[in-house]
Amino acid sequence: MFPIRDHNPSGRTPYVVYGLLAANILVFLSYSGLFSDERALTWFFMEYGIVPRRITMGEGYATLFTSMFLHAGFMHLAGNMLFLWIFGDNLEDEMGHVGFLLFYLACGIGAALIHVIVAPYSTVPTVGASGAIAGVMGGYLLLYPRARVDVLIILIIFIQIVSVPAWLMLGLWFLFQLMGSVNINPDRGGVAYWAHTGGFVVGLILTLPHWLRLGGPDFWHRTRGHPRHPPHEYRITASRIPKLPRDRWRR
Structure with missing residues (x-):
């Protein structure tokens, strides 16, 4: 289940989101040549x-900051930037740029x-903006639980785009991360589930004072x-590509 967009684009230009997208992409391009040299990439x-x-x-200690702008591959980068693009603009609109x-x-x-606390003696390097973006998702869930999010569902040969409330999509995402946190040894390589789970909870906690100032349940x-501006409605139109009879292309 992959989110592809929400129905509430930002009410003002999200300069910080744009800047973070650009920074992550430019940093990735700056060391992308190292992917052909495993030893050099590991050192980096x-x-x-x-x-x-x-x-x-x-x-x-500086790596707590620098690691947020590094990614282990193109798909790692693309996935993180997609989530930041979808959920970050509304929070920037609400919280202000700074x-x-x-x-x-x-x-x-x-x-x-949190990742360090859980695996204090691990020697496996951890990179990625996932923890920060998980925090953005936690803040989004608290402020906009009923915002509509379009997700792409892929189940073997079944592919469909459906619109679901944010609480369902983000709640399931958090549940999957929590399950990974409990079941996978954090000292090993792979997905840093505790960073995802921890970032989500940190985002919720940091957003809580702002939510209370806005009135909480009110x-x-x-x-x-x-979000406080009108939603945008998307319509999925039928494909204009003509369909050929099966006997025209069967071999």
Whole structure:
């Protein structure tokens, strides 16, 4: 289940989201040549990614920041940027440009620290903006639980785009991350599930004071759980590509 868009584009230009997208893409391009040299790439990630053992030993604190702009491959980058694009603009609209940037960085650092706490002696480098973006998703869930999100569902040969409320899509995503956190050894390589789970919770907690200032449950009542500007309705039209009879192309 992959989100492809929400129905509430930002009410103003999300300059910080644009800047974060550009920064992550440019940083990725700057070291993309290392992917052909595994040894050089490993050294690079060990130097600028989060290595929990280094943090535990009182070293490499700067990597809590630098790791947020590194990705282990194109699909890793593309997935993270898609989630940031979908969910980040509304939070920036609500929190303001500076407030959202500080929120994003705090979520990323908080997620990284939780990963270090869970696996303090791991020597596997961790990279990616996933923890920060998980925090954005947690904040989005608190402020806009009923916003509509279009998701692409792929079940073997069944492919369909459906519109679901944010609480369902984000709730399922968090549940999957929590299951991974409990069942997979964080000292090994692979997905840093605790960073995702922790970032999501950090985002919820950091957004809570803002939600209370807006009125808490009364804010939900006023907005019906949606961003405060009118939604955009998308329509899926039938394909204009003509269909050929089966006997015209069967071999």
